[in-house]
Amino acid sequence: MDSTTRLFKHYIIPFILLAIGATIAAFALEEFLVPFTILDGGVVGVSMIVSKYVPIQLGVLTIIINIPFLYMGYRRLGGLFLIKSVFAMVVFSIMLGIFEDMEPVTDKEILVVVFGGVLLGIGVGLILKSGGCLDGTETVALLMSRRMDLSTGQIVLGFNVVIYGVAGVLFGLDRALYSLLTYFITSKVIDIIEHGMEQAKAVMIITDHAEEIADRIHAQLGRTCTAMEGYGRISSTKKTVLYCVITRIEVSTIKKIIHDADGSAFVTISDVSEIVGAHIKKKKEPARKVQASKAQGSAKRVPDQDHVDRAKSTVSDNHPKRP
Known part of the structure; x- marks a missing residue:
């Protein structure tokens, strides 16, 4: 494999996929989930809650809240992970601003949950598969799992249960339940994107x-x-x-x-x-x-x-x- 092919395969293609994934994720949030106060999990979910009360754009909040998690990820996963994640978050933030003024695709909440969850899963899955992230809570969960008798997945689930509990108190139980269903769909789609259909x-x-x-x-x-x-x-x-x-x-x-x-x-x-x-x-x-x-x-x-x-x-x- 010559240097040009290696550069294209290991750097150019991953960054193209990061941009595509961030764009799809932003579209899913602004055109499906945000207008109906249906939350994602992790840092994005926290950012969605905070953005309801603070006049700061959702994408900017996501970057700000992710900063400590990105630092931990940099120490564990290296500089390329940090560069890819920051790149994905910047594209994500820009695309959120572009999609913010567009009308929602549908007003049917069940369609919002299903298609919003699927599109968000595709976007986040592409980002993860390309070596970046939009959500730094998994890095923290990985570090915590070393000191606790819990798996990374259990800790992430615990974070999200707290987020959806807060959403239930602030926005109503139905918003929390819709958010939980969306999270389940998103997680399954991410697994398919990362590991393929043929398990x-x-x-x-x-x-x-x-x-x-x-x-x-x-x-x-x-x-x-x-x-x-x-x-x-x-x-x-x-x-x-x-x-x-x-x-x-x-x-x-x-x-x-x-x-x-x-x-x-x-x-x-x-x-x-x-x-x-x-x-x-x-x-x-x-x-x-x-x-x-x-x-x-x-x-x-x-x-x-x-x-x-x-x-x-x-x-x-x-x-x-x-x-």
Whole structure:
């Protein structure tokens, strides 16, 4: 990758996405949420409350209240995070001023909640995915979680419960409930923007028909499996354990493949929050058989999440028995 391509990919494109995200977020607030006193969470939510009583523009308030959080984020995440966040906030503030005098898109509150939440989620999601932020409360929550027996998400939720509680007192219970629903929609859309529609699933299969199942998975889904040699502690029998990462829309297909090949296989399916390195895009090579290795520590490689490793492990067989 030459320097021009690297510059474009790592700097120019992210800042374009930051500007687009900030514009969409500003549009969602001014054209949907603000006219109906429906609040976002975090710093933006606090700014929306304060702006009702102080003659300062919402975008300016967001920057002012975010300053201490940005400082903490700079110390933890570095100067590029600070630059991206300030850039996003400046664009956000400018676009809020532009959209402020425009008429709301709709006067139907349910449409305001749904489409305002979706658009806000898209905007904030693009900003987060590009390495910036509009809301510094997550940085504080991350630091607090190190000193408290709570996760970052729980602390952020606690912040927002307080904000919506204040909104309920100041603006009425219905405003707080609408705001809470908007927050839920926004959070879900942010997750989709950050992690994609095809959420990854990890499948663990303990079976006596590993080769057949692995071949079918590769043939039908274009994926292969990591095959591990397991040992039942109680039955003293050897088992093959297959591990495969798929998308959620492929779950029903892989379950049928496993059931058809081995109705007594023991299967667990769990969420994968992040994949580092090899992706899970489908391979177009023809299916290859998973070859067992007799020698301890040997490995056979076939394309998957670029390869299939055969490793030796000990697996307990005290899982629930099928009737």
